[in-house]
Amino acid sequence: MNAVNAAPPRPGVAAELASAVRAFPTLLRIGVAEVVAYRAEFLVWILTTNMPLVMLALWHAVAADGPVGRFDQAQFTAYYLGVLVVRLATSNWMAWQMSMEIRDGTLSAKLLRPIHPLYAFAADHLSAIPMRILVVSPIVAVMIATSWDRLARHDPSLVVVLLASLVGAWLLTFFSMVLLGSVAFYVDSAMGVFELWIGVHGLFSGYLIPLEVLEGWLGGWVGKLAAVLPFRFMLAFPVETLVGLLSPAEALRQLAAQWLYVALTGVLAVRVWRAGVRRFAAFGG
Amino acid sequence: MPGLAQMPLGFVARYAGLFGVQVRMSTLAAMQYRVDFVVRGLIAFLWSALTLIPLLVVFGVRQQVAGWSFGEALVVVAWFTLLRAVLEGAVSPSLTAVVEHVRKGTLDFVLLKPADAQFLVSTAKLEPWRVVDVVGAVVVFCYAFATLGRWPSLAQVATGLVFLALAVLILYSIWILVVSAAFWVIKVDNLSYLFGSLFDVGRWPIDVLRGVWRGSLVLAFTFVFPTALMTTYPALALLGRLDARTAALALGGGIVFAIIARRVWRRALAMYTSASS
Numbered sequence: 401m402n403a404v405n406a407a408p409p410r411p412g413v414a415a416e417l418a419s420a421v422r423a424f425p426t427l428l429r430i431g432v433a434e435v436v437a438y439r440a441e442f443l444v445w446i447l448t449t450n451m452p453l454v455m456l457a458l459w460h461a462v463a464a465d466g467p468v469g470r471f472d473q474a475q476f477t478a479y480y481l482g483v484l485v486v487r488l489a490t491s492n493w494m495a496w497q498m499s500m501e502i503r504d505g506t507l508s509a510k511l512l513r514p515i516h517p518l519y520a521f522a523a524d525h526l527s528a529i530p531m532r533i534l535v536v537s538p539i540v541a542v543m544i545a546t547s548w549d550r551l552a553r554h555d556p557s558l559v560v561v562l563l564a565s566l567v568g569a570w571l572l573t574f575f576s577m578v579l580l581g582s583v584a585f586y587v588d589s590a591m592g593v594f595e596l597w598i599g600v601h602g603l604f605s606g607y608l609i610p611l612e613v614l615e616g617w618l619g620g621w622v623g624k625l626a627a628v629l630p631f632r633f634m635l636a637f638p639v640e641t642l643v644g645l646l647s648p649a650e651a652l653r654q655l656a657a658q659w660l661y662v663a664l665t666g667v668l669a670v671r672v673w674r675a676g677v678r679r680f681a682a683f684g685g
Numbered sequence: 686m687p688g689l690a691q692m693p694l695g696f697v698a699r700y701a702g703l704f705g706v707q708v709r710m711s712t713l714a715a716m717q718y719r720v721d722f723v724v725r726g727l728i729a730f731l732w733s734a735l736t737l738i739p740l741l742v743v744f745g746v747r748q749q750v751a752g753w754s755f756g757e758a759l760v761v762v763a764w765f766t767l768l769r770a771v772l773e774g775a776v777s778p779s780l781t782a783v784v785e786h787v788r789k790g791t792l793d794f795v796l797l798k799p800a801d802a803q804f805l806v807s808t809a810k811l812e813p814w815r816v817v818d819v820v821g822a823v824v825v826f827c828y829a830f831a832t833l834g835r836w837p838s839l840a841q842v843a844t845g846l847v848f849l850a851l852a853v854l855i856l857y858s859i860w861i862l863v864v865s866a867a868f869w870v871i872k873v874d875n876l877s878y879l880f881g882s883l884f885d886v887g888r889w890p891i892d893v894l895r896g897v898w899r900g901s902l903v904l905a906f907t908f909v910f911p912t913a914l915m916t917t918y919p920a921l922a923l924l925g926r927l928d929a930r931t932a933a934l935a936l937g938g939g940i941v942f943a944i945i946a947r948r949v950w951r952r953a954l955a956m957y958t959s960a961s962s
Binding site for chain 2: 454
């Protein structure tokens, strides 16, 4: 059976969206129930995000005898706690899930449902957010205790930008993950590509090293590259806004760039997905 | 499995032969996905290069960090790269497969085979492209000692090799412990990610963590999850900064660790009830 041929004729985008909106509350409830059911697993998963803390310890040792650029020890603390918070709140593992479902054919079940699989995936990952916020809140508490004065709270416009940037970061990560997961439509085992992604993302998103510190390195071309690549808008930008490293004007400019990237990757992700699904012939079909 | 003392030569030869077969099977399996094979080799290389960047940046702004110079820290990175190649190329894929066996109940087929089950499951799957990482590690070693302007003596290399064996033993033992947990809690595949992320700490000299919570992290990473034993100590051995007493203690600790792991594995195996029972 070819899953695409079996699907009902494609409804218009508006009708599709309307049905997705109707189904969303239920999908979210199911998702939350699933996260709660596998809470131990979820916690272990969260614990694997410990790299920022190791990097924090490292830079603390480095900054013990004087600041690095604008970063003194306290700034490093604020930055890496921010990285932890933003990363835990906005990350997802879509690509892995997609590649698995494509490979073992479970995607065909999703394709037969009267809701676009991408909405279903989105609901799945959105519903993890309450749990993620719960996990993140102690880190936020530590942040408030250690770096209250640095946080973006003096300027209400920065707070608005921060919230918008978090939504943007989530969407950008989601769409990139769809793009990345779609690789599995074309090659049988895409794990290698994912590993490369993790590496490149780690460097250019400010996850490992604050991009500002990276700027002076190797004649600055890594920093320049990081400024234009989409990765910084998934992590570094919200973090820098959060810990008050950006002026309101600069933050606004970056927000525009971020949402431009969101729109671009969104369109691209949907296109690649469609092309991919046409290639997809479920196993055992 | 007979004890080490009465291990006959034929026995060793048989297991060596078995090991050869397992390696060949894994290589063939890996070659089936040709794009993936090439891409993974390339990526293993790129990934090694990427892991060097934080180190380069840090030593771009400082001559010394926590008492380690650039060259010395590179030796730690080289050990780390080497061990990660062992972990991800030889240890982790096989043992991930065990977890799957336990969950599906197919471990029965392994247990029925006329060879030691721990040996069979530990060598079931290898990822040959990780050899790239080994080459990378050797390059980093050479570069590190060239930077330092001196080369380790023969005795230091020998100690280093002993520590390599020890590190692999510890790595494998921890993995066996993690996998043994699968017999009780079934779903441990993300424990393996946790393991990987903790192992990542070994990329840095352990002294970097000395300032955190009065050194409690140093204790944790030396005795509880001994990454320090796997990368920092071997590096110290190669650099000739390790005293004999610490070395002996580390060796003893590692061996005790391995014995415990084997015991736990036996106990876990006794717990195993196949899918149908």
